[in-house]
């Protein structure tokens with residue numbers, strides 16, 4: 279069977295670069311099947327054997343599947359003829375229709391990884407309105423499986439919404455950790471201890487959620503009717519869930535209307 283070839287336009291950026299490295303290191307693709315492009319000629323994967331090209335069309339021509347991983351505002355600078363190709367866009371806020379119109383791609387997949395591709399812990403929802411063969415589904419799932427977990431979602435609207443949820447990756451936990459740290463320091467806790475305590479909660483203790491449902495964990499902790507229960511109640515009384523919902527909706531609105 280002929281080996282699939284993959285091109286990544288923007289293949290040296292945060293997402294594109296991490297994806298390129300992961301598909302090689304996991305053995306999903308061999309280096310000769312991977313083509314990358316950027317404008318600068320900077321090639322962090324030079325030693326790997328993956329080819330870096332400055333001509334985006336050459337990447338498209340060499341590849342069965344083309345990943346577009348430039349920033350949304352850089353998309354209009356691309357001139358691509360991807361007729362007959364499968365294009366997978368990682369861009370937030372650029373619709374499948376706009377991608378199909380601009381590239382002529384036969385099949386357009388929109389996917390939304392997050393910054394944790396760098397540690398291969400992304401959750402990547404993806405959507406494709408075309409019917410895909412089992413082999414094509416396996417390719418998309420397998421490729422994103424190299425950087426974490428992936429799931430096909432039923433509508434493109436899900437991608438816009440999830441852009442502001444899983445697409446934000448570490449942003450919400452980082453906000454929580456920063457708030458916990460600042461508030462602890464304001465309450466008189468030494469700064470280094472505040473940082474360790476906040477990281478211990480956000481990064482370490484949260485690992486329990488890998489195997490426990492959040493509601494079960496919350497119920498168990500609230501049952502002590504003590505310190506944790508009071509802190510949680512205070513957040514709930516202040517409308518925590520509504521605030522989170524509003525925040526994700528605000529981000530999703532940007533994804534829906536485009537950047």
Ligand SMILES: NC(=O)c1ccc[n+]([C@@H]2O[C@H](COP(=O)([O-])OP(=O)(O)OC[C@H]3O[C@@H](n4cnc5c(N)ncnc54)[C@H](OP(=O)(O)O)[C@@H]3O)[C@@H](O)[C@H]2O)c1
Nearest residue numbers: 288290291292293316317318347348349350368369370393
């Ligand atoms: N980072 C995230 O957390 C995140 C999360 C979800 C989705 N996304 C989406 O992922 C996409 C990429 O984001 P990123 O964070 O990886 O951006 P990034 O680090 O800025 O990477 C962009 C890449 O595109 C290249 N590039 C720009 N213009 C180009 C052109 N005309 N031709 C070829 N290459 C070009 C850049 O290299 P040169 O400058 O050398 O050209 C760079 O390698 C975005 O569309 C974003 O919406 C990102």
